Amino acid sequence: MQAKALIASALLAGASLCIHAQGFPNKPVKIVVPFAPGGNVDIVNRIVAQAMGDELKQTFIVENRAGANGAIGTEFVARAAPDGYTLGVAVAETHALNPALRKVLPYHPIKDFTSIGIVDTFAFALVLGPKLPPSDVKSFVAYAKQQPGKLNFSSWGVGSLSQIAFEQLKQATGIELTHVPFNGAAPAITAVTAGNVEAFVAPLSLAVPYAADGRVKLVAVTSTTRQSVAPNAPTLAEQGYPVDITGWHVLVAPAGTPPEVIAALNRALNAATRRQDVRDKLATAGVQPATSTPQDAQRVVDTAYKQWGEVAAKAGMKPE
Numbered sequence: 001m002q003a004k005a006l007i008a009s010a011l012l013a014g015a016s017l018c019i020h021a022q023g024f025p026n027k028p029v030k031i032v033v034p035f036a037p038g039g040n041v042d043i044v045n046r047i048v049a050q051a052m053g054d055e056l057k058q059t060f061i062v063e064n065r066a067g068a069n070g071a072i073g074t075e076f077v078a079r080a081a082p083d084g085y086t087l088g089v090a091v092a093e094t095h096a097l098n099p100a101l102r103k104v105l106p107y108h109p110i111k112d113f114t115s116i117g118i119v120d121t122f123a124f125a126l127v128l129g130p131k132l133p134p135s136d137v138k139s140f141v142a143y144a145k146q147q148p149g150k151l152n153f154s155s156w157g158v159g160s161l162s163q164i165a166f167e168q169l170k171q172a173t174g175i176e177l178t179h180v181p182f183n184g185a186a187p188a189i190t191a192v193t194a195g196n197v198e199a200f201v202a203p204l205s206l207a208v209p210y211a212a213d214g215r216v217k218l219v220a221v222t223s224t225t226r227q228s229v230a231p232n233a234p235t236l237a238e239q240g241y242p243v244d245i246t247g248w249h250v251l252v253a254p255a256g257t258p259p260e261v262i263a264a265l266n267r268a269l270n271a272a273t274r275r276q277d278v279r280d281k282l283a284t285a286g287v288q289p290a291t292s293t294p295q296d297a298q299r300v301v302d303t304a305y306k307q308w309g310e311v312a313a314k315a316g317m318k319p320e
Helices: 002-022 040-056 068-079 092-101 137-146 161-173 185-193 204-212 259-274 276-284 294-314
Strands: 029-033 060-064 086-090 113-128 151-155 177-181 199-203 217-221 246-254
Touching (some): 029 040, 029 068, 040 060, 040 276, 068 086, 068 092, 068 246, 086 113, 092 246, 092 294, 113 137, 113 185, 113 204, 113 259, 161 177, 161 294, 246 259, 246 294
Parallel strands (some): 029 086, 151 177
Antiparallel strands (some): 086 246
16 A cells, blocks of 8 residues: 555656646746846846747746855755746856865755756957067967066956966966956956956957957957957967867756756747847857757766866865
């Protein structure tokens, strides 16, 4: 009798999941952006949230929960009910860098989440001060090696992708620069234009307008291929340094979210990023829209988790 009761209970649970998935979503869905409004993560995911709402005939709300390099909002998602109504945005900072740089993290980047799909990818650019003598990567490397430790590079914060990306560049080239963190990408690139720091690995979408009027020198893109918005900027690999630094946004749900719900959200996300109006808006925001399976998205997170942890350890960036 006990075995029959257990079987019946399992069947009822499975049936409830199916009913739940078939009726999903029957109320507004929240996407938590773990950074402040107005930034790249916020802008991109607001565009996609609206389109996903159109696809699923339901309201998608973006809620900003900033702080602790994205950890506050990400923890909120990890602790939410696994029903598909609270989603999050995973980025390198939240799922690869925080685990490498913080002794205590209130979530596990792999175990506490289920990936839904890749929202977009985007390239970065190495920019130099306008009055700095070098105009390409090789001459910049030579220039830096002539004065080790005397040059500075900026980032948009301690533990940010811009910091760790430059650390990878340092490891690939053998140069030594001092890290100067700023509170955001805008002040970080402004410091380069003013000559207060010599270099910055910036989002390409930010670097292009600054380079167009000579405020910075855009000497390389960090992707494996040249980018249409900066066709004359060679890749790092073209200049002899096989470094690939690509940013990404992955939509995630709390672990334990029913597979049927994940599948429905993945279909809506892919439909949204295929729409031409959405693609145009994302291109304006400086990113490349993606289509993917949940498994593709999880591989991106897993790879970054390993990659950036190794770079941080090699750079001597110890958890605090």
